[in-house]
Structures are given as structure tokens and as C-alpha cells.
Amino acid sequence: MTVRRLTSSEQLIGAALCVGYVMMLVWTAPDLAMSRDESFYAHAAKEYGGWVVELLKNPSSALTREQIDRAWDYNWEHPAWMKLTFAWAWLVHQKLGLFSSESLAFRFPGMLTAGLLLWLIYAWGAVIIGRTGALFGALAFATLPRVFYHSHLAAFDVPIAFLITLTAYAYWRTLSDSKWALLTGLAFGLALATKHNSWILPGIFLIHYLWVRRQYALADRLDRPTLAWLPSMLVIGPIVLIATWPWVWHHTASRLLAYAQFHLSHVHYTYEYLGVSYFEPPLPISVPFIMTLFTVPLTILVLALIGLVHRRAALAPPWRTRRGDPTDTRADVLWLGCLAAPLLAIALPSSPIFGGTKHWITAYPFLALFAGWGFVAVTDLARGPLSTERRWPAWTFAALFLAPGLVQTTHSHPFGLSHYTPIAGGVAGAADLGMNRQFWGFTTGSLADWIVETLPDGGTVWTCDTTWGAWRMMQADRRLPSNIRPVRSMAEADLVLVHHEPHFNEVDFQAWMAFDDVQPVHVLTYDGVPIISVYQNRRKR
Amino acid sequence: MADPGRKSSLAAWVWVLVACVAVFELVADTVIRARVPTDASWEDATAFVRERFEPTDRVVAAPRWIDPLVRSYLGDLFSLSSASVGDLAGVRRVWEVGIRGATSRREPPALEESFGGVRVRMWPVTTDEVLFDFVEGIGRAKVDLLTERGAQPCPWIHAKVEGGGLGHGPLPPPDRFVCDPGRPWLWVGPTVVADLDLQPRRCVWQHPAGREPVRATFRDVPLGDKLVVQGGLDYNNERTAGNIAVRLRVFIDGRLAGEMRHQDRDGWSRLEIDTARLNGSVRQVRIETIAAKSHGRTFCWSASTRRAQGEP
Numbered sequence: 069m070t071v072r073r074l075t076s077s078e079q080l081i082g083a084a085l086c087v088g089y090v091m092m093l094v095w096t097a098p099d100l101a102m103s104r105d106e107s108f109y110a111h112a113a114k115e116y117g118g119w120v121v122e123l124l125k126n127p128s129s130a131l132t133r134e135q136i137d138r139a140w141d142y143n144w145e146h147p148a149w150m151k152l153t154f155a156w157a158w159l160v161h162q163k164l165g166l167f168s169s170e171s172l173a174f175r176f177p178g179m180l181t182a183g184l185l186l187w188l189i190y191a192w193g194a195v196i197i198g199r200t201g202a203l204f205g206a207l208a209f210a211t212l213p214r215v216f217y218h219s220h221l222a223a224f225d226v227p228i229a230f231l232i233t234l235t236a237y238a239y240w241r242t243l244s245d246s247k248w249a250l251l252t253g254l255a256f257g258l259a260l261a262t263k264h265n266s267w268i269l270p271g272i273f274l275i276h277y278l279w280v281r282r283q284y285a286l287a288d289r290l291d292r293p294t295l296a297w298l299p300s301m302l303v304i305g306p307i308v309l310i311a312t313w314p315w316v317w318h319h320t321a322s323r324l325l326a327y328a329q330f331h332l333s334h335v336h337y338t339y340e341y342l343g344v345s346y347f348e349p350p351l352p353i354s355v356p357f358i359m360t361l362f363t364v365p366l367t368i369l370v371l372a373l374i375g376l377v378h379r380r381a382a383l384a385p386p387w388r389t390r391r392g393d394p395t396d397t398r399a400d401v402l403w404l405g406c407l408a409a410p411l412l413a414i415a416l417p418s419s420p421i422f423g424g425t426k427h428w429i430t431a432y433p434f435l436a437l438f439a440g441w442g443f444v445a446v447t448d449l450a451r452g453p454l455s456t457e458r459r460w461p462a463w464t465f466a467a468l469f470l471a472p473g474l475v476q477t478t479h480s481h482p483f484g485l486s487h488y489t490p491i492a493g494g495v496a497g498a499a500d501l502g503m504n505r506q507f508w509g510f511t512t513g514s515l516a517d518w519i520v521e522t523l524p525d526g527g528t529v530w531t532c533d534t535t536w537g538a539w540r541m542m543q544a545d546r547r548l549p550s551n552i553r554p555v556r557s558m559a560e561a562d563l564v565l566v567h568h569e570p571h572f573n574e575v576d577f578q579a580w581m582a583f584d585d586v587q588p589v590h591v592l593t594y595d596g597v598p599i600i601s602v603y604q605n606r607r608k609r
Numbered sequence: 610m611a612d613p614g615r616k617s618s619l620a621a622w623v624w625v626l627v628a629c630v631a632v633f634e635l636v637a638d639t640v641i642r643a644r645v646p647t648d649a650s651w652e653d654a655t656a657f658v659r660e661r662f663e664p665t666d667r668v669v670a671a672p673r674w675i676d677p678l679v680r681s682y683l684g685d686l687f688s689l690s691s692a693s694v695g696d697l698a699g700v701r702r703v704w705e706v707g708i709r710g711a712t713s714r715r716e717p718p719a720l721e722e723s724f725g726g727v728r729v730r731m732w733p734v735t736t737d738e739v740l741f742d743f744v745e746g747i748g749r750a751k752v753d754l755l756t757e758r759g760a761q762p763c764p765w766i767h768a769k770v771e772g773g774g775l776g777h778g779p780l781p782p783p784d785r786f787v788c789d790p791g792r793p794w795l796w797v798g799p800t801v802v803a804d805l806d807l808q809p810r811r812c813v814w815q816h817p818a819g820r821e822p823v824r825a826t827f828r829d830v831p832l833g834d835k836l837v838v839q840g841g842l843d844y845n846n847e848r849t850a851g852n853i854a855v856r857l858r859v860f861i862d863g864r865l866a867g868e869m870r871h872q873d874r875d876g877w878s879r880l881e882i883d884t885a886r887l888n889g890s891v892r893q894v895r896i897e898t899i900a901a902k903s904h905g906r907t908f909c910w911s912a913s914t915r916r917a918q919g920e921p
């Protein structure tokens with residue numbers, strides 16, 4: 069089977085999606101303070117960037133074990149690829165002042181992967197579903213509220229979603245054209261060098277490959293899909309991982325093992341779900357599915373389900389193949405594997421408690437592709453009763469079906485992680501249900517103006533879940549003046565912030581004790597739901 | 610047998626289903642946002658409560674997650690005790706400030722007013738009379754650590770309060786008994802801990818020192834029908850399911866009157882000591898905490914003497 073090439077107009081549409089989305093992200097990024105993890109990665113990027121500069125100036129010094137360890141020991145628990153891109157963007161910004169703020173410099177590479185992911189969803193979708201369904205799928209992905217939030221960040225979640233989708237695409241192309249094997253290995257290497265979500269890819273591909281191979285065998289086809297992707301992934305993948313990660317250039321085996329061990333025995337995050345604050349496994353199996361139901365617009369979920377039903381013949385198991393049946397490389401089966409695997413991995417009772425939708429965000433490009441199929445199916449079916457072959461119903465439907473996601477995503481900003489869809493009852497409904505309200509402390513950005521107004525002559529703030537790195541980034545971005553400083557001891561602070569989430573209740577009560585006062589001077593809310601309480605030190609009022 | 614023509618014609622209308630879902634989402638989103646109470650509703654509702662509030666009243670939030678908002682408007686009417694959860698002993702009326710139809714009590718209220726999306730309800734309640742609150746009275750107690758060398762007094766000191774943060778446990782008050790500066794957790798004083806359910810508990814921190822009892826002695830305690838003690842560990846330790854019990858013993862005039870044996874994951878425990886035969890008298894009450902090992906035994910208790918009047 070040969071895969072058709074994209075036309076130049078299709079490439080143009082993909083590029084427009086990419087550029088348009090990145091521009092939207094750049095435009096809306098100033099509303100979002102850096103999240104907890106971003107602050108660590110930004111710090112790591114500065115360390116790594118310093119080493120890169122040293123490498124360019126004085127390679128023999130930079131390559132000594134001491135210099136490598138000095139620069140790369142920080143945040144060793146994640147591979148280096150995206151942090152290196154953050155470092156390069158920051159270094160370029162230092163020289164050329166390309167970006168409007170320092171945080172944007174760190175975030176831009178992640179935003180770029182979000183744009184490229186839209187392009188890729190469109191490109192792959194156009195080949196399999198056709199242009200209309202592909203465009204719908206890409207736009208459906210872009211208007212998922214949680215995806216929109218994560219797409220802004222100097223983090224790994226959207227980059228790994230892009231690289232997993234890219235690897236899956238390259239693998240799928242390899243099945244019919246072994247020239248793609250090299251790119252499969254390279255993409256897999258970059259995925260490995262970005263985040264450990266990539267570890268499940270060989271398993272998905274192997275199942276898919278055996279599925280396709282069995283189908284070809286039963287159909288009695290002489291040609292068989294190539295296995296060239298496997299050695300490429302097994303050889304090039306680790307080479308890219310190691311080559312882009314100087315920390316493992318020494319003690320390679322033991323450090324790679326430590327890295328794997330870190331994630332296999334990861335600490336359990338405390339996560340509120342349906343009224344229970346889970347702090348030890350097992351997290352209920354339903355978490356990724358209910359969280360998907362509560363955070364992905366229902367219209368998109370319904371369309372994805374329709375898409376799955378519509379493609380049931382293409383998802384038929386290989387043993388139903390009869391001699392002489394037509395065969396193909398079963399993109400739908402691969403998509404279903406890439407959609408289901410991340411959700412199932414998190415649902416496993418043995419998985420560490422993560423909870424946040426970002427941990428299975430790699431499933432959502434494929435969910436969007438099935439939504440694209442669903443959209444095509446619905447518009448095709450509608451032509452009968454609407455008795456028209458004109459194109460307007462497709463565009464009308466697209467506008468109507470994308471509107472909920474667009475409206476919800478717009479409203480979710482800048483509280484992306486606190487947003488819940490109407491099926492959960494919205495933000496307040498989710499609070500009633502006892503769902504996770506936020507994490508990472510980035511919502512402090514929504515308080516910046518209030519803090520500046522409250523402390524006109526400067527002062528001190530106990531910042532709760534907002535790291536000092538994130539605080540300093542707000543200062544570097546000129547959202548906070550340098551004379552408003554974070555402090556370690558609550559009782560010494562002018563203001564104490566409490567990010568509302570049940571396991572932070574302890575901090576709320578500490579604030580009561582620190583100031584002998586239970587009255588917040590300000591409560592930041594989102595749709596009426598408390599996000600941050602601020603206590604003010606009466607001695608300093 | 611199904612008619613294939615009919616089946617396909619039904620499938621042709623699936624777009625109506627999806628369109629309905631999209632319209633539902635758009636309408637529901639608008640309705641949900643429109644239901645969020647305005648600042649004016651909150652101001653009117655809480656002003657209504659404030660005008661009628663009396664010192665023996667208690668204000669509660671429904672649902673519980675709006676508690677920070679209620680405190681932001683009415684926090685000056687709260688003490689550390691009334692902001693914490695616990696029974697209603699000593700309370701004469703309960704005011705509930707609620708949204709979204711949530712309620713904390715099932716029975717019909719004596720008063721109900723709505724202010725936009727904020728509803729105020731009030732119930733008169735008949736509860737035990739509190740004769741002595743040990744948490745409020747801890748500053749007047751004598752605290753010591755009973756060692757092999759005898760009773761080592763723990764002086765009442767004023768010290769800097771430092772720290773705060775996730776997993777750090779409760780903050781100490783600036784004024785507290787300190788038994789051993791070398792063991793910074795070995796202090797006795799009033800604080801607020803997060804219990805197993807992450808709810809606030811106003812209580813006296815009396816971390817056992819091990820097998821050597823930490824003792825708080827209260828003179829001239831007026832007794833009623835009962836002495837109610839409640840206690841537990843800070844949630845960080847309550848969760849651990851270790852097997853080292855904390856024992857809290859209550860002595861009245863030097864005689865053992867009751868004992869609570871608290872295991873991890875018991876949650877906030879209750880001990881009720883019948884003092885009916887001593888009703889009306891004034892006695893010395895001593896509260897001791899011990900444990901086989903001290904590590905992680907972040908025990909905190911509250912207690913009061915009460916005269917029964919109605920609901921507990």
C-alpha cells in the first residue's frame with residue numbers, strides 16, 4: 069500500500085494551523101504565571117544553557133565529568149531534549165531579545181510543538197480521513213481546555229504528545245515504505261529524550277504490527293509490512309536519548325537505571341477524586357476515563373465515539389480476514405492503540421498516583437482524529453435527510469460542534485487546570501463532586517495585580533504551592549516588583565497564600581495560627597469556586 | 610428482523626443527536642456561569658447574618674468548599690474554635706450560609722432568606738452547656754514531663770513562630786509550654802491540626818515523649834454531667850497506619866477517670882467520661898499522653914466539661 073503525498077494546499081493548511089495556534093499561545097501566555105514544574109525546567113535550562121555556552125567556548129573543559137555533572141545533575145529525573153530546546157531559546161533571547169518576556173523564551177519551544185502537533189494531526193488525518201475531517205480533528209484538539217493550558221508551558225506534556233504522534237506516524241509510514249524507518253528511530257529517540265510516556269510505544273507498535281501482519285498473512289498477500297521500524301527504534305532511539313543527555317555520558321548504565329527506577333517507583337501525588345483525597349495507591353481505575361469525560365467537551369467525545377463505531381470494520385480483528393480480502397496498514401487500529409494505551413496505563417492499580425490529565429494527554433491527538441472520523445460520518449449521514457450535496461452543512465456542523473470547545477477553552481483561561489465541562493456541572497459542579505481543583509501553583513499569576521496593589525511599598529509573601537523560581541519569573545516578566553519577596557516563614561510574611569485543594573487544608577490552618585486570624589482578606593475565585601485565599605498579617609496592616 | 614432501510618434512515622439523523630449535545634453544552638455552560646452568585650449577593654447575605662449574630666451563634670458554610678468565601682465576609686465573627694469542626698456544645702443558634710441548594714442540616718430552619726444565589730438559614734439548637742474548655746484554659750495549666758528523675762516542669766514561654774508548608778504539621782502558637790528545646794516537637798499548647806479527613810480541629814498539642822508521660826494539670830475545673838475528650842493525630846501521621854498507639858489518660862483528683870487509646874487511622878476519636886456524681890464540684894483534672902515510641906505521635910486533643918441540656 070502506498071500513502072498519498074499531501075498536496076501543497078494541505079501543507080499550507082497544516083502550516084496555518086501551526087502558526088495560528090502558536091500565535092494564539094504567545095498572545096495568551098502572559099496571563100499564566102509559571103507553574104511549579106516549569107520553574108524547575110527553566111532553572112535546569114539555565115544550567116544546561118551555561119554548559120552549552122562553555123562547550124562552544126572551551127569544549128575540553130565542558131566535557132570533563134565534573135563540568136557535566138555540575139551542569140546536568142539538576143533535574144536528572146527527566147531527559148534533556150526539551151530542556152535543551154528551552155535553553156537554546158533562552159540563550160537566543162539573551163542575545164537577540166526575541167521574546168517579550170523571559171518566561172516566553174522558555175515556553176516558546178513547547179508552544180512550537182503544540183503548533184506542530186496540530187499540523188501533524190491535520191496531515192495524518194488528511195491522508196486517512198480527508199481534509200474536512202482532518203481539519204475538524206485538529207481544531208477539536210486545539211480547543212480542548214486542558215490541552216490549551218498545557219500547550220503554553222515550558223514542560224514536556226504537549227511535546228511528548230507531539231513526539232509520540234510523530235513516532236506513530238513515522239512507524240505507520242514505515243510499514244509501507246521502509247525509507248521512513250530512519251525517521252521512526254529518530255522521532256522515537258526524541259520522544260525517549262523528552263519523557264517516559266514514550267516507553268509504551270514499542271509495545272503498541274508491536275501489537276499493531278502483529279495485527280497487520282496476521283491480516284496480510286490471512287489475506288494471502290505476498291508482500292508483507294516491513295519490520296524495519298523495530299531495529300531503527302531499538303538502535304537509533306537509545307542513541308538519541310544518550311546523545312542529547314550529557315548526564316548519562318558517564319555511568320551510563322547506572323544513571324539510566326536510576327532514571328527508570330525513579331519513574332517506576334514514583335512518589336504518589338495526593339489527588340482529589342470524587343470526594344476522596346487519594347495519597348496512596350490504588351487510584352480508582354475510572355480516573356482517566358471520568359477525568360476525560362469531565363474535561364473534554366462532550367460533543368468531541370460523542371463524535372469520537374461515533375468515529376469509532378463508524379470505523380468498526382477497519383478495527384475488526386485480523387482473524388476475520390479471508391483469503392483475497394483487501395488489506396491495509398490499519399491506521400485506525402494504531403490510532404485506537406495510541407488512544408487507549410495511555411489511559412489504561414494510568415488506570416492500572418499498580419501505577420503511581422498521578423491523576424492530572426496531562427499524564428494521558430498523549431491519547432488526545434488520537435481522540436481528536438476519531439472525532440474527525442465522527443464528524444465526517446455525521447456530515448455524510450446528514451446529507452440524506454437534509455437532501456443536499458452542498459457543502460454548507462459540513463461547515464455549519466463544524467462551527468456548531470467546535471463551538472462548545474471553543475467557548476469552554478476561552479473561559480478556562482487562565483484557570484486551565486481548574487476548568488471542568490458542563491457534564492461535571494462546571495467548576496462549581498466539580499467542587500461539589502470533590503474533584504481536583506488545581507496543582508502547580510500557577511494560579512498565583514491571577515493575583516499578581518492584586519498583590520502589587522495591596523503591597524505598594526513592597527513586602528513579603530508566603531507563596532504556598534508557587535515555587536520561588538516561578539515567583540522570580542513573574543518578577544523577571546515585570547508582573548511583580550522585586551521588592552515583593554517570597555519568605556519561608558509564614559509568620560514573617562505580610563501575605564500568606566493558600567492554594568485550595570484538600571491536602572493543602574493543613575496550610576490554611578497554619579495560616580490561621582500564624583496570624584491568629586481565620587479571615588482571608590481576599591479570595592481568588594473561578595466561577596465562584598475558591599482558588600486562592602490570601603491572609604494578611606494584622607501586625608503589618 | 611430489523612428493517613435495514615429504517616436503520617439507515619435513523620442513522621441519518623445522528624447529526625441531530627450531536628447537534629443537541631453541542632447545544633446542550635453551550636446552554637449548560639451559560640446557565641452554570643449565570644448561577645454563580647454575585648459579590649452583591651454575598652454582601653447582602655452576610656450583612657443579614659452579621660446584623661443578627663450573637664456570641665453563642667455558629668456560622669457554617671454549605672457546601673463546605675465555600676467556607677473560605679464565608680470566612681472572607683464573616684471571618685471576624687469566627688474564633689479559631691468556631692472555624693474548626695466539632696460538635697455544637699455551647700452553641701445556641703446555627704447560621705448556615707449556602708449556595709447551590711446545599712445544606713448542612715436536614716430539619717426545616719426557623720428562618721430562611723435568599724439573596725440572589727446565596728441562601729441564609731438559621732436553626733435554634735439545644736446543646737450541652739460548656740462549663741470549662743480545656744483548650745482555652747491550657748495557658749493556666751501546669752505542664753510537666755514525668756521522667757525517671759521525677760517531674761520536669763515545662764515552662765510557659767513566648768517564642769518565635771516559624772515554618773509552615775505542606776507536610777509540616779500544625780504551627781505552634783507563640784505562647785506555649787516547652788518541655789525540651791532539644792526536641793522541638795515537645796511542646797504543649799493550643800493549635801489547629803488537620804485531622805484524617807483534612808478538617809480543622811482546634812486542640813491542645815501534647816505530643817507524647819515516649820513512655821514518659823507528658824502531663825497537663827488543670828486546677829479548679831468545674832465539673833458537670835460529663836467530661837468529653839476528643840483527639841487524634843495530625844493527618845500526616847494519622848494516615849501512616851503504624852502500630853504505636855497513643856494513650857491519653859484523664860485523672861480527676863489524681864484518680865484515673867478515663868482512657869483513650871488512639872491507633873493510626875482511627876480518625877478524630879471521642880471519649881466521654883461520666884462525671885454526674887461530681888456534678889457541681891470543682892476538681893483537679895490531669896491529662897497525660899504516652900506512647901511506646903514518640904516518633905510521629907503528633908497527638909492533639911480537645912476537652913470540655915459539660916452539663917447536658919439537649920443534643921450532643
